[in-house]
Amino acid sequence: MQRLLLLGDEAIAQAALDAGLSGIYAYPGTPSTEITEFVQNSKFASENNIHSSWSANEKTAMESALGMSYAGKRTMVCMKHVGLNVAADPFINSAITGANGGMIVVSADDPSMHSSQNEQDSRFYGKFALVPILEPCDQQEAYDMVHYGFDFSEKFKVPVLMRITTRMAHSRSGVIRKPDIRKQNELKMPSDLRQFVLLPAIAKKRYKNLLGNHSVFITESEASPFNRYIDGPDKSKGIIVCGIAFNYLLENFEDRKVPNPVLKIGQYPLPRNLVEKMADECDEILVIEDGYPIIEELLKGLLGRGLKVKGRLDGTLPRDGELNPNILAVALGKADTFGLPVPELVVGRPPSLCSGCPHIDSYYALTETLSDLSNGRVFSDIGCYTLGALKPYEAINSCVDMGASITMAKGAADAGLIPSVAVIGDSTFTHSGMTGLLDAINDKSPITVMILDNGTTAMTGGQESPAFGKLEDICRGLGVEEAHIRVLKPLKKYHDENVAIIKEELAYPGVSVIIPRRECIVAIDKRIRAKFKNK
Amino acid sequence: MMKRDIILAGVGGQGIISIASIIGYAALEQGMFLKQSEVHGMSQRGGDVMSNLRISHHEIASDLIPFGQADMIISIEPLEALRYLPYLSAQGWVITNIRPFNNIPNYPEIDQVLGEITRLPHHIALDADATAKEAGSTKAANIVILGAAAPFLGMAYHKLEDAIRFIFRTKGDKIIDLNLNALKAGCDFTEKHM
Numbered sequence: 001m002q003r004l005l006l007l008g009d010e011a012i013a014q015a016a017l018d019a020g021l022s023g024i025y026a027y028p029g030t031p032s033t034e035i036t037e038f039v040q041n042s043k044f045a046s047e048n049n050i051h052s053s054w055s056a057n058e059k060t061a062m063e064s065a066l067g068m069s070y071a072g073k074r075t076m077v078c079m080k081h082v083g084l085n086v087a088a089d090p091f092i093n094s095a096i097t098g099a100n101g102g103m104i105v106v107s108a109d110d111p112s113m114h115s116s117q118n119e120q121d122s123r124f125y126g127k128f129a130l131v132p133i134l135e136p137c138d139q140q141e142a143y144d145m146v147h148y149g150f151d152f153s154e155k156f157k158v159p160v161l162m163r164i165t166t167r168m169a170h171s172r173s174g175v176i177r178k179p180d181i182r183k184q185n186e187l188k189m190p191s192d193l194r195q196f197v198l199l200p201a202i203a204k205k206r207y208k209n210l211l212g213n214h215s216v217f218i219t220e221s222e223a224s225p226f227n228r229y230i231d232g233p234d235k236s237k238g239i240i241v242c243g244i245a246f247n248y249l250l251e252n253f254e255d256r257k258v259p260n261p262v263l264k265i266g267q268y269p270l271p272r273n274l275v276e277k278m279a280d281e282c283d284e285i286l287v288i289e290d291g292y293p294i295i296e297e298l299l300k301g302l303l304g305r306g307l308k309v310k311g312r313l314d315g316t317l318p319r320d321g322e323l324n325p326n327i328l329a330v331a332l333g334k335a336d337t338f339g340l341p342v343p344e345l346v347v348g349r350p351p352s353l354c355s356g357c358p359h360i361d362s363y364y365a366l367t368e369t370l371s372d373l374s375n376g377r378v379f380s381d382i383g384c385y386t387l388g389a390l391k392p393y394e395a396i397n398s399c400v401d402m403g404a405s406i407t408m409a410k411g412a413a414d415a416g417l418i419p420s421v422a423v424i425g426d427s428t429f430t431h432s433g434m435t436g437l438l439d440a441i442n443d444k445s446p447i448t449v450m451i452l453d454n455g456t457t458a459m460t461g462g463q464e465s466p467a468f469g470k471l472e473d474i475c476r477g478l479g480v481e482e483a484h485i486r487v488l489k490p491l492k493k494y495h496d497e498n499v500a501i502i503k504e505e506l507a508y509p510g511v512s513v514i515i516p517r518r519e520c521i522v523a524i525d526k527r528i529r530a531k532f533k534n535k
Numbered sequence: 536m537m538k539r540d541i542i543l544a545g546v547g548g549q550g551i552i553s554i555a556s557i558i559g560y561a562a563l564e565q566g567m568f569l570k571q572s573e574v575h576g577m578s579q580r581g582g583d584v585m586s587n588l589r590i591s592h593h594e595i596a597s598d599l600i601p602f603g604q605a606d607m608i609i610s611i612e613p614l615e616a617l618r619y620l621p622y623l624s625a626q627g628w629v630i631t632n633i634r635p636f637n638n639i640p641n642y643p644e645i646d647q648v649l650g651e652i653t654r655l656p657h658h659i660a661l662d663a664d665a666t667a668k669e670a671g672s673t674k675a676a677n678i679v680i681l682g683a684a685a686p687f688l689g690m691a692y693h694k695l696e697d698a699i700r701f702i703f704r705t706k707g708d709k710i711i712d713l714n715l716n717a718l719k720a721g722c723d724f725t726e727k728h729m
Contacts, residue, residue, distance in 0.1 A: 005563060114574065171572035171598040174563065244598065251597035325601040337603030339623035343651045345643040346617050349546065351582035352638070387580065392640075 003174030008164055011139040011175045012076075012106060013038035015146030020182035022073035022101070023051030025061035027431060028460035029080030030115045031169035032108035036078055037463075048184065054457075056466045057402070057431040058083035062090040062105070069094075069103040069159070070196055072188030074150050078106040081122050086402065086432065088125065094159045095129040096198055096206045100190040102150035103159040110166045111290055112322035117382075117401070119320065121291035126161040126268060130210050132217050133268040134162045134226065135243040139173040141226065141266060147178065152220070156213060165290055167322065168244050214269065222273050226266025229274050234259040238282030240275070240299075241265065245290045251325040252334055270295065284308035286316065286331065290323045352387055358454055358518035359385045361490035363395040365498040365516075366421065366450065369506060377417060381405040381433070383425035384459045384520075385452050396423060403432025409447045410440045418446045419506045426453040427465040434474060440511050441479040448505050448512045451475075452490075454520035462523050475513045484508055490516040537689045538591035540600040542619045545611035546636045547584050550677035553702065554609065555588050557681060561690055561698040562590040572598045581638050583615055609684045611663065611677050612636045613648045620655075629655050630684040630725070632663040632676060659683050659725050666720045675717035682721020686729065692722065 006014060013035045016024065026036040039045045039052040051068075055061035058079040065077035079087060084107045091105060107122035126133035134149050136142035142164065149160040194202055221227055239258065241249050242265040250256040261282060263274050278285060279299075287296040287309060296311035310316040316331050317323065329336050353360050363385075370377060380386060380396035381404060388395040398408055409422040424433050429451050440447055451471055457463040467474070475485050486505060488498045498516070505512035541558070543551040555571050562569050573586040587600045602621050607628045610616035616631035623629065631652060635645050652660050663679040670679065678699070685695055696715055703711045 003563065005559060005569065167572060167598055170574070171570060172559070173570045173595075173598075174568065247597045248599070249596075251601065256594070256596055324599045325597045329601070337601055337624075338621055339603045339605070339625075339627070340620040340655075342620055343617050345647055345651065346614060347639065347641050347643065349581075349583040349614070349639050351547070351580035354580060384580070 003176055005172055006139055006143075006175045007034055007170060007172050008136070008139050008142050008168040009034035009108075009170070010038045011143040012146055012162070012164070013042075014175070014177065015143040016074075016076045016104070017042060017044055017050070018178055018181050019147045019150050020074045020184045021050055021076060022184045023065070023068045024076045024078065025051070025055050025065045026078040027055050027057050027061055027083060028457050028463045029058075029083050029108070030460055031110060031166040032078045032080045032083070032106065033460045033463070034169070035076075035106060054463055054466060058087040059090060062087035062094070065103055065105075066090060066094050066097070066159075069099045069101045070190060071101065072190075073101040073185045074103075075101060076104045076106060076146075079108070080116065081107055081109040081120050082116060082118065082401065083107070084122055084125055085120075091125065091159075092129045093198060095131045095210055096203055097196045098157040098206065098210070099153050099159050100157065100188070100195075101185050102153040104146060104149045104153065104162055105159055106162045106164065108164050108166065108169050109291055112166075114166050117399070119291070121294060122161065122163045123268065123291065123294050126163065127294070129161070130214060131158055132160050132220070134160060135266055135268070136162075136164065136168060136226075137244055137246040137264065137266060139171070139175050142168065143175050143177070145226065145266070148226075156216065158210070158213065163243070165244060165322070167290075218269050218272055221267045221269055222271040224267040224271065227271045227274060228264045229277060230258070230262045230264065232258055232260045232262065235261065235281050236283050238263065238278040238285045239288065240278065240285060240295060241288040242295065243290055245288045245323050245328070248323055248325045248328045249288060252329050252332055265295070270298070275299070279307055284310060287311035288317065288323065288328065288331070350390060352390065353384065353393075354521055356521040357384070358490040358516060358520070359388060359452055360393070361492060361495070361498075361518075362450065362452055362516040363388045363393045365488075365490070365495055365502060366423070367393070367395050369499050369502040370421070373419075377412075377419065378421045378423055379405040379408040379412065380422075381424040381428045382459075383428050385423060385425055388423070401432075402428055403436055406433050406440060406447070406449055407436035409449070410436065410443070410445045413445045413447050414443070420447050421506070422447060422449040424449065424451055425458070426451060426455065426467040426471060427457040429471070430465070430467040430474070434478065437475070437480070437511070437513075438478050444510045446509045448502070448508075448514060450514045450516060453515050453517040454523070455517075456520045456523045458520045458522065462520065462526060471515055480511055480513050484510065484512040486512070486514045488514060488516045490518050538589070538593065538595075539607070539687075539689055540605045541588040541590075542600065542605045542608045542622050543586040543588055543610075544608060544615040544619050545584055545677075546615065546638065547581055549611040549636065551584060551586055551611060554677055554681045555586050556702050557695060557698045558588060558590065558688065560701055561694040564697065565690065565694065567592055568595050570595045570598050583618060585615075585619060607684060607687055609680060611680055613645070613652055613660070614642065617648065617651055626657070628657040628659065628687055630659045630680060630687070632680055633660050634662055634664040634676070659728060661721070661724045663721065666724065667717050670716040670720050671713040675714055678714045678717040679721035682718035683725045685718065685722045686725050
């Protein structure tokens with residue numbers, strides 16, 4: 001059988017295509033982006049009319065997916081972990097409405113924050129919403145779980161959450177595809193047309209239905225091929241291990257044979273009978289989770305009396321950060337290994353704005369304009385331009401969540417910090433900045449919003465920006481005065497001119513929008529290469 | 536039965552993923568198992584990048600190579616080669632370019648960087664940019680480094696050539712030949728200096 005070499009993300013996308021996907025919805029976010037890109041680049045997907053264009057944000061993506069599920073088709077919605085915060089409202093409620101066509105929500109967590117603001121664990125959301133969770137340990141399992149997840153979702157009429165991590169998403173391994181490609185579902189309305197109407201009277205019934213299904217989900221977990229009890233002779237310690245951490249555990253033993261009983265978890269809610277079996281036959285339980293200590297906390301309970309449970313909470317494993325084979329070696333009482341220390345002269349090489357990046361010129365102009373004022377007035381956002389926080393620019397004072405630049409600037413202006421400045425990218429603006437701008441306009445807040453328009457979603461690799469060509473119209477439509485929508489060309493030769501314009505708008509006691517517009521230089525490079533290739 | 540645990544290092548855009556693809560293709564063609572973990576997103580933009588590449592005739596457990604257990608570090612940049620020394624096993628080799636990629640204000644003195652490399656018991660250090668230029672283009676510096684690592688990979692040299700032909704199959708014969716020359720030049724260097 002031929003093995004395909006696939007990233008975890010790609011294995012998930014390939015599986016979705018093989019399992020009868022009709023549409024994928026997403027906003028780009030590392031490490032989840034490649035799932036949707038794989039479908040976008042698939043000839044099979046375009047030939048079969050499978051929807052794959054980007055959504056404006058994760059909430060619109062989740063809702064579109066729910067609509068596709070309502071219409072009876074199989075759908076997948078993908079995001080990075082913090083994207084699930086944005087989509088939390090439809091996600092939690094989709095558990096109450098339930099699904100019609102199979103619906104899988106993929107959330108990619110980022111333990112150790114390789115490219116994120118936090119390392120929140122999406123399994124909390126699954127537990128919160130009371131939906132089943134799938135967590136693959138390798139690329140093959142990721143592939144297999146998608147098929148299983150769609151079937152599960154349709155059988156029990158519930159969305160299924162699939163939780164992966166950066167390492168899972170961006171690690172490549174051989175995957176064997178299923179021999180048959182499943183056809184897409186026909187359009188098929190929900191059997192009860194009031195299923196999705198969450199008026200209290202109906203929602204109460206739907207919620208009871210969901211609660212009633214919980215014990216069924218547990219029974220399913222107990223029989224799941226992804227939850228395995230692997231017996232071992234040494235009962236002094238049992239090991240519960242989730243997702244990719246399973247591989248780090250096996251790495252520590254010759255021929256991958258662990259002497260202790262191991263319960264490998266790949267599906268939640270937890271398989272109660274298997275956990276019980278381990279608690280009965282082992283003196284203590286080590287819980288290994290590449291994320292928050294969710295299972296550990298559950299087993300320990302509030303007081304920690306009874307079961308002897310070890311993991312992240314008692315210091316057997318570090319409380320935060322991504323796991324690896326060495327961390328597990330120490331937790332298992334085995335000898336750690338280490339090569340040579342890094343020589344002292346080795347310095348960091350942090351990512352930086354590309355040479356020629358338009359943001360550089362925007363920041364130099366803004367910083368000069370603000371130089372007469374006290375420091376700390378620039379609220380920024382999520383994107384390449386967040387690198388403006390680092391040397392040599394040190395031009396921004398915040399980066400919190402998508403869209404927060406505008407609303408934080410407004411709040412600071414409300415508090416009396418005038419002028420306050422927001423710096424936000426074009427696609428971040430249409431993701432979550434527009435509503436905040438409306439708040440500022442309605443209050444006539446004295447803020448200056450710079451929408452850095454490089455024409456692409458650059459940070460995640462240059463995806464199409466939903467804002468493209470629409471920024472002035474959106475600002476006008478929301479109510480920004482025509483005279484205070486200013487478009488600049490961020491180039492060194494216009495520096496003085498740009499400084500003068502920013503100065504004028506900072507002085508205006510209402511909402512101004514400045515749009516420095518110049519294409520991302522990486523995007524230009526890509527465009528020219530593509531043109532050259534097509535010739 | 537053989538296994539190789541390889542740390543690939545460089546700066547975003549230097550082509551470590553191409554090296555990984557070539558070794559990976561050659562390994563898969565021989566029926567080997569493979570796991571390769573790489574960095575996307577924030578770490579690009581001129582930052583340091585590294586990839587864990589594991590190939591083996593046995594099934595591989597972890598996506599990450601444990602510290603102290605890598606068989607080699609293959610680096611397209613000398614400072615980056617040093618950054619991952621904690622991964623290297625006691626018998627492990629460092630195969631690196633000596634040409635610095637200087638995009639930071641505090642890049643250390645290059646002589647000191649190279650001094651650290653030559654102090655290592657098992658190292659191959661060459662000017663891959665110059666070698667690649669002789670082979671036809673400095674863009675092939677990554678393939679020169681791959682060639683320099685070839686004698687340590689435990690696979691027949693022609694398997695790597697086949698992989699290059701496959702990976703660059705859409706680029707035309709000129710590019711393929713250039714890369715085959717670059718591979719050969721790197722390999723020759725190592726065989727002369729081992």
